[in-house]
Ligand SMILES: [Fe+2]
């Protein structure tokens with residue numbers, strides 16, 4: 001199977017639109033990889049969830065751009081967006097109900113057609129109407145993916161200075177978490193597949209928040225959190241697990257865990273957790 005990849009022909013020339021399309025291509029690629037490698041349901045569910053969330057966000061940004069530019073083809077384009085959103089959502093719902101019913105080739109064909117047909121066939125149509133309208137482009141580009149938990153307003157510059165360490169023995173899980181953190185505006189992300197290596201990285205430089213898998217070969221998430229706290233008291237560790245939060249909370253009692261996320265994760269859920277752990281002024 002040929003994976004969906006970014007190619008220069010997909011470049012529209014409006015930086016935030018191209019950046020969004022690159023994220024979508026990356027999410028499509030990760031979806032195809034997870035299906036092909038028969039990844040666990042919780043992981044593929046996390047990728048599909050991020051895809052649905054990012055599709056909605058991207059369409060909202062494009063539609064704000066149309067509004068700012070007074071694009072004549074807006075109504076037609078917006079209708080296509082709504083139909084595509086429904087299709088992607090239906091695919092995800094079907095996956096949630098019966099993961100086995102979602103075949104790799106089907107997802108590849110659907111997502112690839114979606115990408116090529118929509119970007120090349122429709123997104124290129126608004127290019128000439130919008131390119132050069134810097135005010136409208138800046139307004140749409142300024143829309144954040146994650147607006148902050150509760151009344152907190154997230155500013156990109158503050159999130160850009162955070163250091164986040166992610167530990168998971170599954171590289172595909174590391175990929176999706178990195179994608180989510182990147183779209184949330186976090187620039188300083190370290191990834192490792194081993195808890196021991198994670199501790200070594202923390203010894204060199206503390207992290208603001210650590211996202212750590214619960215089940216790993218060298219030690220579990222609670223053991224990791226205990227070691228991390230010995231090295232740097234107050235290290236914030238969030239445990240991720242396919243088990244229910246209640247079970248993991250019980251088994252990690254006393255380890256000083258700052259938060260729990262159950263897989264499949266959502267992009268918004270992960271960023272909300274991060275925002276909730278930061279001291280005032282950093283989120
Ligand atoms: Fe688009």
Ligand SMILES: [Fe+2]
Nearest residue numbers: 062118122123
């Ligand atoms: Fe579009």
